[in-house]
Amino acid sequence: MTGSLSPKWTGTAFLAALVLFPLFATPFWIVQIGAQTMILGIIALSLVWLAGYGGMVSMAQLVTAGLASYVVAYFGVQSDPALGLRLPWGLNIVLAIAAGTAFGIAVGMIAVRCFGIYMIMITLAIAVAFFYLARQNMGFFNAYNGFHGIRAPALFGLNLRDPIAFYYLCLLCGVTLFGFVVAAARTPFGLALQGIRDNPRRMQSLGYNVAVHRVLAFGIAGFIAAIGGVLRVWYAGSVSPGSVGVGSSISILMIAILGGMTHPIGAFVGALLFNLIQNFAIDFIDRERFNTMIGIILLAIILFMPSGLVGIADRLRQDDKRGDRPPRQTAPNAGKKSPNIREGNHP
Amino acid sequence: MTSRRVFFAAMVAATLASPAWSQAPTEELRVGVLATLEGPLTSLGQEAMRGVRLALSEANNTVAGRRVTLFTGPTNATPDSAINAARRLIEQDRVQIIIGPVSGTEGLALVQFAKQNPGVTFINGTAAAPEATYRDPAENFFRFNADGVMWQAGLGTYAFQTKRYRRVASLVNDYSFGWAQMKGFSLEFCRAGGAIVERLWTPLGTTDFSSLIARIPRNIDALYVMLVGADATNFITQYVQAGAPVPLIAGTNTVDQTVLATLNRPRLREFMMGTPSASPVVDDWTNERYQRFVASYRKMFPDGLPAPASAGLGYYLNTQAMIQALGAVNGDLSGNQARFRQALASTVVDGPAGPVRLDENRQGNATIFVTEVRAAQDGRLFNGFVQAFPNVTQSMGMPREEFARLGVPARDTIQCP
Amino acid sequence: MEADIRFFLTVTLNGLTLAALYFLVASGFTLVFGLMRVLNLAHGVVYLFGAYVGFNVMEATENWALAIIVGGIAGAVFGLLVHLAILSWMPGQELRQTLATIAVSVIAADLMIAKWGGLSYQIEIPDILFGSQTLPFVGRYPIFRLALLGFAVGVGFLLWLMLNRTRLGMMIRAGVDDRDMLAAMGTNVPAVFVAVAALGAFLAGVAGVIGGSALAISPGEDTRVLLSSLVVVIVGGLGSVGGAAVGAILVGLAEQFGLAYTPTYGVVYTFAIMVAVLAMRPQGLFGAGA
Incomplete structure (x- = not known):
């Protein structure tokens, strides 16, 4: 965070609150709310990075994370003795992150020529195909059953299964990746990516290789999502086709919309709100109607605050126009193919 | 804006008022039920809840003088949702016993989850994957219903x-x-x-x-x-x-x-x-005990199914086992529930279709x-x-x-x- | 050998008749997209809504034709509501409209579970359409599937007539090519949009009743139908009715041949086709430049 003192102080206070939070909270709040918010936030962050800076809304981020989860399970310790390779711990994590990054690049190469809603569609198709593949394939995905009994490692006397340790691990990953995205956006690569988002033709004629930039952005998103996937499988202890279904992919999109895609913090704000609704809606309404409630909230946000909760904060504090925040698109309708999620900000 | 503020206020209020922050009264028994209440298996989850409520109402919602308070953990039939719901039941609602789940894959995940939560006793609902009690079973996971084989x-x-x-x-x-x-x-x-x-x-x-x-x-x-x-x-x-x-x-x-x-x-x-x-269920068996079960199901749920389905029977049976075993130890859940679990393992459940007892892996016959x-x-x-x-x-x-x-x-x- | 050939022909016919159903669903979807550039992801729930309403009408009146019409009207009303209450407030913002329709589907799908429960239903078809007919080379073949083929051809023909021979059709075609020019010529573009939104949703509702007669109706069917029509129209080219027909045939055949010869992975093929087409030709086989 840069600029005037106020956001800096807000950020510091916020971070301090996150660090001190486990001292006051119950295990439920630490793990189910705290750690899970960070995990969902990291996966959504990979989408916000792609959509906010690259103008590419990818529905394949959850399955990218899912692939990393499967790799952790297949090459690590889980409960099915007939399947998988029990590599020494650590190796499966490296493989998982490599697989997620490679998958991200592959998705990027397939989708590189698509813009706007075509990008949504092709990545949605990839996500659905991945789900069916996972459900049908025995050899690697263990079909419908998936893998269970996966646990975070204990190392150097630090048991990552312990709620507080696991929370700090998730927090560390979340904060680091957040900082990574903010920093990446200011590199020449990040600036070029934002240029491509706003006007691919001009960037092309300026000599930038649009396709390579877009594919690399997908690779970075795959890397981020893969870390989320590793944490997610440790959190849930299992991974199965149910973890990579279309509904979950849409949830990640919802999180990004709720929080807003104008700034990376939106991913975490959205994840927190989504997670709170998911866990506490049951106390207000019949759980059976949970989806109606989340749908209405989502619709309200799309209708009344198109840049999500972060957009509200922006509107309240209009003094920052610095580089860590992608500039708002000013043209209300940048043509039919506009890939930008924030097109036409105000009704 | 206003409605959003109200929503957050309500959220905060609910958090402060939620049971995690207040000491549970010792007299009541806190029991969680996992059931599929959204997604493709919704009707099975609804039938499962009928089985639990039927068994509890036959015991007047009271076991060994202690009132049973039910907490529902809704799932959407995926293992992830089952684990999330179980975690909430244990950590937020402070339940001592969990009954469920509905689907086999949820069951496989829950057995592994049970191993990490030795303080809670898990009694299956109607999950029918054989491996749950066959290969690498959990000490605190009991299944009184039959498996899919x-x-x-x-x-x-x-x-x-x-x-x-x-x-x-x-x-x-x-x-x-x-x-x-x-x-x-x-x-x-x-x-x-x-x-x-x-x-x-x-x-x-x-x-x-x-x-x-x-x-x-x-x-x-x-x-x-x-x-x-x-x-x-x-x-x-x-x-x-x-x-x-x-x-x-x-x-x-x-x-x-x-x-x-x-x-x-x-x-x-x-x-x-x-x-x-x-x-495991049949619609017209003339056996007297079974007919009694069907009759009380119909009486209690006029808008339920014409006759109990396997999900209803499974949850009924597992709830009944819990009630009988708790009665046998006079509601004593102390010592990491050791006496209760011992009683569960040796309970012969008076099931609608005949007595049910557990084998060494805590799997019932049927x-x-x-x-x-x-x-x-x-x-x-x-x-x-x-x-x-x-x-x-x-x-x-x-x-x-x-x-x-x-x-x-x-x-x-x-x-x- | 002869049995193999017969099997091959049967599967081909199955693919074509399934394609007929897909075309019925996808035609409205592609029509709406072609004119308004709105990817209406609520199309699946409109289909399901039409099917449920058709089921209730059939139960009450035992009149299948009436069920189809009322199902279509129910779909049209639903589609109009979504268009007027939500989409028309954000004209030209395609991405935001698409996201809004996702939210609408989440709500509508959930409310339909509340109303019709988690059970599956099937709409009864008239007796003359039930049973099978002996065909040359193929043997006995269900009459209803042949009727589906007829329906799809009929609807396709009517759509062609409407687009090519009526004033509304002319306006729609002009709008597909250049919206701004159409408005400049003095046409009431929002009114044309409303008409097309209603027509697209009407087709979805009709498809719901026919689909609910061929296959069972159950929660989750909305997503399945939506995904297959997405694949169909994207493979064919968004906005092109002819492309939808070609896309439907491709997807129908892929699905049936996949199921018949490699049931384990057959379900993956459709999506693989879509990924392949989009990667090579982002605007689809028949789409005008994206």
């Missing part, structure tokens, strides 16, 4: 000996429950001397079966079909439209009430009449019925009683080692030829 006990023998079917083909939903049912059927059918000449597997959610129907061999006596929900309705309709060359042998869920009730057309009903199946589809006076189809097999064990009456050699259910378990 056991549900087919008697069917293969009945098809071979009474129906005189010698050559069959199979069409089965390609997932763990389908594999388990197929194993249960082929175990007996192959042993009796029958041949399964072609095995067709179809993904869950297949709607158009026409090309699979075209693949069914001509020279067979019957087709073993194990499809669930809308898949079954679609198949039966399309099969009859295509001329229905051979009769069916049905897996448990293929002829349950959720499917039979959708078959309105007289031609479909006529075709389904006499179709044999096997199941009474399984061979049934056939019949029509009531009003034309409604139901599963009529043919034969009861009491005391079906998890190894289907075989020595455990010999049964273990058959392997866990998969697409190619037990072949003949």
Whole structure:
């Protein structure tokens, strides 16, 4: 965070609150709310990075994370003795992150020529195909059953299964990746990516290789999502086709919309709100109607605050126009193919 | 803006008022129930809740003088949602016992979760994946209902000996429950001397079966079909439209009430009449204890199913086991629930279809019925009683080692030829 | 050998008849997209809504034709509501409209579970359409599937007539090519949009009743139908009715051949086709430049 003192102080206070939070909270709040918010936030962050800076809304981020989860399970310790390779711990994590990054690049190469809603569609198709593949394939995905009994490692006397340790691990990953995205956006690569988002033709004629930039952005998103996937499988202890279904992919999109895609913090704000609704809606309404409630909230946000909760904060504090925040698109309708999620900000 | 503020205020208020922050009164028993209340298995979850409420109301919601407070943990049939709900039940609602879940994959995940939460006792609902109590079981996971293999006990023998079917083909939903049912059927059918000449597997959610129907061999006596929900309705309709060359042998869920009730057309009903199946529930058994169970179900849930389904029976049985064992130890859950678990392990549950006791892996035996589809006076189809097999064990009456050699259910378990 | 050929022909016919159903669903979807550039992801729930309403009408009146019409009207009303209450407030913001329709589907799908429960239903078809007919080379074949083929051809023909021979059709075609020019010529573009939104949703509702007669209706069917129509129209080219027909045939055949010859992975093929087409030709086989 840069600029005037106020956001800096807000950020510091916020971070301090996150660090001190486990001292006051119950295990439920630490793990189910705290750690899970960070995990969902990291996966959504990979989408916000792609959509906010690259103008590419990818529905394949959850399955990218899912692939990393499967790799952790297949090459690590889980409960099915007939399947998988029990590599020494650590190796499966490296493989998982490599697989997620490679998958991200592959998705990027397939989708590189698509813009706007075509990008949504092709990545949605990839996500659905991945789900069916996972459900049908025995050899690697263990079909419908998936893998269970996966646990975070204990190392150097630090048991990552312990709620507080696991929370700090998730927090560390979340904060680091957040900082990574903010920093990446200011590199020449990040600036070029934002240029491509706003006007691919001009960037092309300026000599930038649009396709390579877009594919690399997908690779970075795959890397981020893969870390989320590793944490997610440790959190849930299992991974199965149910973890990579279309509904979950849409949830990640919802999180990004709720929080807003104008700034990376939106991913975490959205994840927190989504997670709170998911866990506490049951106390207000019949759980059976949970989806109606989340749908209405989502619709309200799309209708009344198109840049999500972060957009509200922006509107309240209009003094920052610095580089860590992608500039708002000013043209209300940048043509039919506009890939930008924030097109036409105000009704 | 205002509504958003109200929402957050309500959220904060709820957080502060939630039970985690207040000490639970010691007299009440806090019991969590996992049930699929959203997604494709919603109707099973609703039926499961009926089973729990029926068993509790028979005990006046009181065990050993302590009131039972129920907490619902809704899931959407995925393991992730089951774990999330269980975590919330334990950490937020402070339950001491969890009953559930509904689906097999949720069950597999929950067994592993149980190992990480030794302070809570898990009693299954109706999850029927055999591995949950077979391979690497958890000390604190108990299952009084039968698994998916056991549900087919008697069917293969009945098809071979009474129906005189010698050559069959199979069409089965390609997932763990389908594999388990197929194993249960082929175990007996192959042993009796029958041949399964072609095995067709179809993904869950297949709607158009026409090309699979075209693949069914001509020279067979019957087709073993194990499809669930809308898949079954679609198949039966399309099969009859295509001329229905051979009769069916049905897996448990293929002829349950959720499917039979959708078959309105007289031609479909006529075709389904006499179709044999096997199941832990039956609609017209005259046994007095069972009739009492059916009658109280109908009385308590006038808008429920016409007769209890396997999900209702499973949750009923497991809740009943909890009530009986808690009564035996006078509600004592101290010492990491050691006495309670001991009582559970030795409880003989007075189940509607006969006494149920656990084996060394904490898996119950069961009474399984061979049934056939019949029509009531009003034309409604139901599963009529043919034969009861009491005391079906998890190894289907075989020595455990010999049964273990058959392997866990998969697409190619037990072949003949 | 002869059995193999017969099997091959049967599967081909199955693929074509399934394609007929897909075309019925996808035609409205592609029409709406072609004119308004709105990817209406609520199309699946409109289909399901039409099917449920058709089921209730059939139960009450036993009149199948009436069920189809009322199902279509129910779909049209639903579609109009979504268009007027939500989409027309954000004209030209395609991405935001698409996201809004996702939210609408989440709500509508959940409310339909509340109303019709988790059970599956099937709409009864008239007796003359039930049963099978002997065909040369193929043998016995269900009559209803042949009727589906007829329906799809009929609807396709009517759509062609409407687009090519009526004033509304002319306006729609002009709008597909250049919206701004159409407005400049003095046409009331929002009114044309309303008409097309209603027509597209009407087609979805009709498809729901026909689809609910061919296959069972159950929760989750909305997503399945939506995904297959997405694949169909994207493979064919968004906005092109002819492309939808070609896409439907491709997807129908892929699905049936996949199921018949490699049931385990058959379900993956459709999506693989879509990924392949989009990667090579982002605008689809028949789409005008994206």
